[in-house]
Amino acid sequence: MTASAPAPAGSTFPDTPDDLFERLADTYRDFHRHPELSLQEHRTARRVAELLRPLGFEVTEHVGGTGVVGLLRRGEGPVVMLRADLDALPVEEKTGLPYASTARATDAEGRDTPVMHACGHDVHIACLLGAAEILARPETRWTGTLLLVFQPAEELARGARAMVDDGLFTRFATPDVVLGQHVVPAPAGTIAYGSGPIMAATDSADVVLHGRGGHGSRPESTVDPVLMAAHVVTRLQGIVSREIPAAEAAVLTVGRLQSGTKDNIIPDRAELGVNIRSYTPGTRATLRDAIERVVRAEAEAGAAPRPPEITWTIAAPATVNDPAATKATVAALTAHFGRDRVMEQPPITASEDVGVFGQACGAPTVFWFIGGLDPDEFADAVSRDSVASLPTNHSPHFAPVVEPTLRTGVQALVVAATAWLAGTSPTGSDAPS
Numbered sequence: 476m477t478a479s480a481p482a483p484a485g486s487t488f489p490d491t492p493d494d495l496f497e498r499l500a501d502t503y504r505d506f507h508r509h510p511e512l513s514l515q516e517h518r519t520a521r522r523v524a525e526l527l528r529p530l531g532f533e534v535t536e537h538v539g540g541t542g543v544v545g546l547l548r549r550g551e552g553p554v555v556m557l558r559a560d561l562d563a564l565p566v567e568e569k570t571g572l573p574y575a576s577t578a579r580a581t582d583a584e585g586r587d588t589p590v591m592h593a594c595g596h597d598v599h600i601a602c603l604l605g606a607a608e609i610l611a612r613p614e615t616r617w618t619g620t621l622l623l624v625f626q627p628a629e630e631l632a633r634g635a636r637a638m639v640d641d642g643l644f645t646r647f648a649t650p651d652v653v654l655g656q657h658v659v660p661a662p663a664g665t666i667a668y669g670s671g672p673i674m675a676a677t678d679s680a681d682v683v684l685h686g687r688g689g690h691g692s693r694p695e696s697t698v699d700p701v702l703m704a705a706h707v708v709t710r711l712q713g714i715v716s717r718e719i720p721a722a723e724a725a726v727l728t729v730g731r732l733q734s735g736t737k738d739n740i741i742p743d744r745a746e747l748g749v750n751i752r753s754y755t756p757g758t759r760a761t762l763r764d765a766i767e768r769v770v771r772a773e774a775e776a777g778a779a780p781r782p783p784e785i786t787w788t789i790a791a792p793a794t795v796n797d798p799a800a801t802k803a804t805v806a807a808l809t810a811h812f813g814r815d816r817v818m819e820q821p822p823i824t825a826s827e828d829v830g831v832f833g834q835a836c837g838a839p840t841v842f843w844f845i846g847g848l849d850p851d852e853f854a855d856a857v858s859r860d861s862v863a864s865l866p867t868n869h870s871p872h873f874a875p876v877v878e879p880t881l882r883t884g885v886q887a888l889v890v891a892a893t894a895w896l897a898g899t900s901p902t903g904s905d906a907p908s
Contacts, residue, residue, distance in 0.1 A: 488811055488886060488889065488890060489609060489612065489614055489615045489889070490614065491609060492608075495605060495608060495609070496605070496878070496881060496882055496885075499601055499604070499605045499881055499885070500601075500877045500878070500881060502526070502601050502604060503597055503598065503600075503601035503877060503881060504574040504877075505522070506519060506522070506592065506597040506600050506601060507572075507574055507575075507576065507592050507597045508574045508575070508576055508578075509576070509578060510563030510564075510576050510578055510590045510591055510592045510597070511561075511562065511563055511578075511580065511590065512562060512563060512564075512565065512580050512582060512588075512590055513562040513627065513628040513629070513630045513631045513633070513634070514540055514541065514562075514583075514627060514628050514631070514633075515541070515562075515580060516541040516561040516562055516627050516628075517541060519541075519561045519600070520536055520537075520541045520542070520543050520561060520625065520627070521536070523543045523561070523600065523604065523625050524536050524543050526604055527543070527545045527604070527607060527623070530547075530607055530608055530611040531547060531611050532545035532546060532547050532607065532611065532621075532623065533545070533546040533547070534546075535646075535647070538638050538641050538642075538643060538646075539626075539627065539634060539636075539637030539638030539639075539640065539641040539643070540627050540628070540634070540637055540641075541561065541627040541628075542561075542624070542625060542626055542627050542634065542637070542638045542641075542643075543561075543624075543625040544622070544623065544624060544625075544638075544643065544647055545607065545621075545622075545623035545625075546620065546621070546622060546623070546647055546648065547610070547611060547620070547621040547623075548620045548621075549617060549618050549619060549620070550618045550619070551618065551619070552617075552618040552619025552620070552896060553619040553620070553651040553652070553895055553896055554619060554620040554622055554648045554649060554650045554651050555619060555620070555621055555622065555650060555651065555652055555654065555892050555895045555896050556622040556623075556624060556650035556652065556653045556654065556832065556838070557603055557606065557621070557622070557623050557624070557654050557655065557888055557892055558603075558623075558624045558625075558626060558653065558654070558655040558829055558832065559596070559599035559600050559602070559603040559624075559625050559626070559655070560596045560599055560600075560625075560626045560627075560629035560634065561596060561600060561625055561626060561627050561629075561634075562596060562627055562628055562629055562630050562631075562634070563576075563590050563591055563592045563593070563594075563596065563597075563630075564590070564591055564592075564593045564594055564630060564869060565580075565582055565588040565589065565590060566589065566590070566591040566593040566869065566870075566871050567589035567591065567871055568589070568591040568593070568871055569871040569872055570871070570872055570873070570874040572874055576589075576590060576591045576592065577589075578590040578591075591871065593868065593869050593870060593871060593873050594630065594868045594869055594873075595657065595658035595659075595847060595868060595873070595875055596629070598658040598845075598847065598875050598880060598881065598884060599656065599657065599658065599884075600625065601881055601884075602656070602845075602881060602884030602885050602887075602888060603623060603625065603888060605881065605884075605885035606885050606888035606889045606892065607621075607623055609885065609889050610889060610892060610893070615889075615893065616897075617892075617893050617896035617897060618896065618897075619895075619896045620648050621892065621896070622647060622648050622650055624638065624643070624832070626638060629827065629828055629829075631789055632677060632789045632790060632791035632826070632828040633789075633828070634828065635791075635828040635829060635830075635831035635832055636828070636831050639831060639832065639835040643832075643835075644835065644836045649836050649838070650832075650836060650838045651838055651895070652800055652838055652839055652840075652841065652895050653829070653832045653833045653836075653838050653839070653840045653841070654804070654840075654841050654842075654888070654891050654892060654895075655829050655840075655841075655842045655843075656842065656843050656844065656845055656884060656887060656888065657827065657842070657843075657844050657845070658844070658845050658846075658847040658868075658875050658880060658884070659844045659845070659846065659847065659867075659868065660846075660847065660848050660865050660866065660867045660868065660873070661844065661845075661846035661847070661848060661853070662846045662848060662849075662850040662853045662854070663845075663846045663847055663848060663849065663850055663875070663876050663878070663879050663880045663883065664816060664846060664850060664879040664880075664883050665816050665817075665818065665845070665846040665883075666808055666812060666816060666817045666818070666843055666844065666845055666846075666883065666887055667817075667818055667819070667820040667843065667844040667846075668796070668801065668805050668808075668817070668818075668819060668820070668841075668843040668844070669796060669801075669819060669820055669821065669822060670796050670798045670801045670802070670819075671795060671796060671798060671822075672754045672755075672793045672794070672795050672796075672822050673794050673795070673796050673822050673823070673842060674793060674794035674822065674823055674824075674825055674826055674827050674830075674842070675724075675726070675752035675753055675754055675793055675822070675823070675824045675825065675826050676752065676753050676754065676759050676790075676791060676792050676793040676826065677750065677751070677752055677789060677790070677791050677826035678750070678751050678753075678759065678762070678763060678787060678789065678790045679748065679749065679750045679751075679787070679788045679789040679790075680748075680749045680750075680763075680766060680785055680786060680787050680788065681746065681747075681748060681784075681785075681786045681788055682707070682746065682747040682748075682749060682770055682783060682784070682785050682786075683744055683745075683746050683783060683784040684700045684703045684704055684707065684744065684745045684746075684747070684770070684773075684774055684777075684779060684783050685700065685743065685744055685774070685779050685780055685781050685782075685783065685784075686698040686699055686700030686701075686703065686741070686742065686743050686744060686745070686777075686779060686780070687743055687780055688740065688741050688742050688743035689740075689741050690739065690740070690741070691738065691739035691740060691741055692739065694741060697741040698777065698778050698779060698780060699741050699777070700734060700742060700743065700744050700745035700777075700779070701734050701735060701741070701742065701745055702777065703745065703773055703774060703777035703779065704732055704734060704745035704747060706773045706776070706777070707729075707747065707769060707770055707773045708729050708732065708747070710769045710773060711727055711729060711749065711766065711769055712727070714727055714761075714762060714765045714766070714769070715727050715762075718761060718765055719758055719761065719762070723753075723754070723755065723758050724753075724754055724822070724824070725751065725752065725753050725754075725758050725762060726750075726751065726752040726753075726824050727749070727750075727751050727762060727766075728749070728750045728751075729747055729748070729749050730748050730749075730750055731746070731747060731748030732745070732746070732747050732748075733745070733746045733747075734746065749766060750789075751763070751766070752824045752826060753793070754793050754822065755793075763787070766785075767785055770783050770785055771783060771785075791826050791827065791828040791830070791831065792828075792830045792831065792834060793826075793830060794826070794827045794829055794830040794840065794842055795830060795833075795840065796839075796840060796841055796842060797833075797839030797840060797841065799839070800839035800840075800841050801841050803894075804841045804843075804891050804894065804895070805817060805843075807890055807891060807894035808843070808887060808890055808891060811886065811890045812883075812886075812887075812890075820844070825868070827842070829842055841891070843887065845880065845883050845884045845887060846880070846883070847875030847876065847880045848865060848875070848876065849876050852865070853865065
């Protein structure tokens with residue numbers, strides 16, 4: 476199918492029910508108070524389905540595990556996909572909000588952990604539900620098909636692939652464009668975008684180094700995996716600085732190193748968690764190959780009794796905004812919000828698995844960012860050159876302000892969706908399909 480690019484004409488945002496954003500704020504607080512870990516989003520998915528059904532959407536639960544799909548057809552026309560993610564993080568909330576999470580859960584390793592919507596996925600859910608209500612109203616004029624995707628397990632970079640593998644585009648509809656957004660630590664009421672690669676690919680590996688344990692007073696009778704691990708950590712830091720071209724961007728982090736139980740016992744294994752970020756397939760392959768080479772070489776140099784174990788776990792491609800589709804969508808957003816609220820930004824090294832959807836169905840992706848911080852507090856931080864001190868995603872202090880964050884997010888989704896659904900291109904040319 477082929478969709479026409481949205482027109483950058485003046486805003487035609489539909490009238491909004493007076494109580495919508497009040498109800499939506501309560502919905503947001505409910506999701507914030509009841510976060511759930513990746514692949515455990517049962518209550519969240521159930522509530523999403525309960526709120527979608529009265530709006531007239533065909534609702535299907537348990538897609539790709541705990542994913543929810545809402546489908547609304549209005550005759551012939553483009554298929555527009557809007558996506559939000561459902562899962563929260565193993566973080567103890569420290570915002571002090573009256574609706575702060577006190578939830579706890581058992582993670583995949585069987586550990587008890589606090590849970591918080593520290594990445595803003597509760598904002599994404601609420602905004603898409605609000606957009607769904609406006610788009611489902613008869614007064615909101617459009618033709619085509621709306622495909623709403625509420626995705627699980629974004630934090631594990633597994634949910635998008637799971638939904639695709641469960642027949643998302645064969646059981647429901649194949650989109651002509653994939654649209655989505657993410658709340659970030661920028662002034663609420665603003666929108667940021669990029670064209671081309673806007674978020675990095677991510678890959679994570681679990682590494683196990685094997686040694687031979689013994690008494691700390693007799694290291695000559697052991698093979699020390701702690702020393703081996705220390706050499707691995709140090710050596711890995713040279714990959715980006717010495718193997719990646721200066722014109723390329725890449726990040727390599729050892730975020731976990733665990734070994735031993737007591738200071739005078741040399742253990743028999745050490746475990747590392749390694750994460751990389753990259754923007755191009757070539758750099759991504761270089762990083763992965765170099766990590767495996769370094770780990771195996773250091774294990775051999777340390778006389779490890781057996782080869783190391785390297786297991787690649789989390790993987791998501793770079794998020795790439797289609798240039799033509801982005802230009803057209805941003806024109807519609809700018810027409811509605813004004814140029815002072817819609818701005819371009821450089822790529823960021825955070826990662827998302829939203830790009831899996833566009834890759835799987837061959838549709839262009841357009842993904843943007845909405846600010847979630849109090850504008851006055853942000854301006855004060857700028858004046859004091861202390862923006863870096865503001866709470867960011869994944870912080871236990873990350874607390875997007877309810878308004879104008881929700882209003883901006885809802886309007887952005889509605890404006891972008893209706894522009895594509897309207898199918899009116901100022902040039903008469905077709906957008907990529």
